[in-house]
Amino acid sequence: MPHSNIPVITIDGPTASGKGTVAHRVADHLGFHLLDSGALYRLTALSALRRGTDMKDEHALAKVAEHLTVRFNGGHIYLGTEEVGNAIRAEEVGNTASKIAALPAVRQALFGLQLGFRETPGLVADGRDMGTVIFPGAKCKVFLTASVEARAQRRYKQLIDKGFSANMDDLLEDLQSRDARDTQRAVAPLVPAEGAHILDTSEMTVDEAVAKVLGWYAHS
Template sequence: MVAERLGWRLLDSGALYRAVGYAAGMAGLDLSDVEAVTRCAQGTKIQFRAAADGGETRVIVNGHDATDELRTETAGAAASAIASMPSVREALVALQLGFRKLPGLVADGRDMGTVIFPDAQYKVFLTASAVERAKRRYKQLKEKGLSVTLAGLQREIEARDSRDASRAVAPLKPAADALLVDTTGMGIDEVVAKVFAVVQP
């Protein structure tokens, strides 16, 4: 919503890692095989396509619209696992940097302000309790007709947070100059307003 209102490009870096994890899974790769997953990251073709009706941006992986599959917690767990691999991260850095073009870019991701775009003019670190994020994800996935449990989602989110915060490469942490916004209990419009207060004070 922020990128759309500003007329800027959008980079969902999490979708890139989910896409590689998805492609690796479809190829039957062992996600602990660093060399194989790195080759997969280097060879996977990922495209973002704006929906004609202004809806959710579609993610095309090797010619297949994998948007719905990428939003599952299985894809999130795969993304978290491969995101700890330096060679995979290196393979995706150039792709991410290529999104930075005029008039501007909204980059959404766990290391955007610390690793990929440390010189970004505006940095906002959004957080929320694991319970809150599980409720949001539960609502999203149930609307897509997927069978999930709230407790299971919360466990997966907490495990992912722990993995991402403790990994040696690009651990999950806010940039020193980022504005921290706890979105627990907030609606989407309130969160967007908080971000706009930073970008357009």
């Protein structure tokens, strides 16, 4: 199948909107590959923090991004041979990832890596600019959102379940800061792609959200 004919579903949205969980479930249902693009920025942040890279050195951070060895496998995320799914969820890594994601050189460094995930039989790509920048010709585009309060509750539960400490007020403030950074950055700001289906999951279960996306894809 020609590369451009391989179907892609993009699921974009703000931090803790549930897009990662929905993307996993949709990919599993369809037997598609998964691209968690947010994880690429978190992996870059984790690598940079471990190396002691200067967070103000855009060129050095782009070099870190260029040399990532990444693999997604059944909900697990590997950096080289190390499983780092929990390590990249730490708040320091998330905050760092949000900041370096605003850097044009880092975004450019990860562009080709993201395109490479498009393989048969199809791809579900989750992130912030999947439908606007990386896969603008995607067969089905979704913009998944939720109120900041609902997202803070989800992030709180996620962190507690993984054994991290969490404070609700801090999470609310953090999400609002990330939203502002993501929507106001000069390069690839967080906005719904043209023709995207808007899905507010504030009052929805994961099953309901997955069913909605699968329905849209079936009729796309």
